[in-house]
Amino acid sequence: MGAAAAWAQSLSCADLRAQKEKIYGFHLAQLTETQIDAKSKEIDVYWKQVQSSGPAAVGCLKEMLSAEKTDHLFQFDAASFLYQLDKSPESLGLVKEALAQTDFQETDPANYLSLALELGQRGVDTQALAGKVLLYPAVVHISEHSLDLDSDTAALFLYGSMDPLKASASLIAKLQADQPFVRAAAAHLLAEQMTEPAFRTLSAWPGLADIKEDYRRNDIQAVMKYEAPDATSLANPKWTREQVLKIIAGLPHTRQEFDDVMSTKGAEFDREMREKKATQEELAKAVADGAPIYGIADHTAFQNAAVATLTADDFDTIRKARRKSLYNISDESLSEYLAYTQIMIRMLNHLDLYKDFRTH
Secondary structure, three states, rough: OHHHHHHHOOOHHHHHHHHHHHHHOHHHHHHHHHHHHHHHHHHHHHHHHOOOOOOHHHHHHHHHHHHHOOOOEEEEHHHHHHHHHHHOHHHHHHHHHHHHHOOOOOHHHHHHHHHHHHHHHHOOOHHHHHHHHHHOOOOEEHHHEEEEEHHHHHHHHHOOOOHHHHHHHHHHOOOOOOOHHHHHHHHHHHHHHOOOOOOOOHOOOHHHHOOOOHHHHHHHEEEEEEEOOHHHHHOOOOOOHHHHHHHOOOOOOOHHHHHHHHHHHHHHHHHHHHOOOOOHHHHHHHHOOOOOOOOOOOOOHHHHHHHHHOHHHHHHHHHHHHHHHHOOOHHHHHHHHHHHHHOOOOOOOOHHHOOOOOOO
């Protein structure tokens, strides 16, 4: 590969385009496993050549992506590679356009979902990309975390991390979709937005009775129907409102932040548990009763304190924290999002928020 890399450094954009024409232009469904293996090796060598071409590769990739309209496999590969090399607004726009044309028969939806989430975290409008996930009727398998996501949950990562008003508007439009499963999924995700447009729309939407899946109906009703709060769980909160907000503001959301917390607060907690020779039951209780270190999931006492002490003015703060919790496609990230969602639902009931739109 040393000789190949050295040769690649001298390749012009015309050379890279010519190589691309020789290697791409195929459909995976038409290849045998042996052919797919051979093609994968060719593709790997090609992208090493692109990488070895230096800064000029960025401009070349932009040109090729702008010109390509039909080879969706190349579009996704090129978009992924361009994202690694350049995160300028122009490049991010090209990556988004390429992703919008993804063919899930050619591209792993898990890779699509991960890249789309990263675009959203960088401020790119991912409404169209999220809508594409809603149309995918199969399970998305995240091999890195041994996680299987249905279309609702896969789309949640994108709708849940985008601006809530944009997400609500996009999902409201999907309530008119031709496919019943898309309408049902859109209603499910719209309810979890818990914005005024979401409440107003769902309170008058006639399609709720047509939703067949119990989990979707139950989740929607948990948001749209008032339930008297459990006074016992809210008595004697362990943290004040100010402390709750400070803890949430200090939680990690990037790899570097997680590493920093792991080496300090996390290491201290682990040391204490080792010294106590804590059992799994004792460890679980320490987490449930203790202050969050990495996130709020499983921290029952903290969640109770948040519901008991936070005010209506803090509802949007929790919504923002929930958006930030979707930092990657993982079960840990999803657990955080769902923990914040439960706090928001409990706050709806405790403070009787949006009562004009909710059933009492």
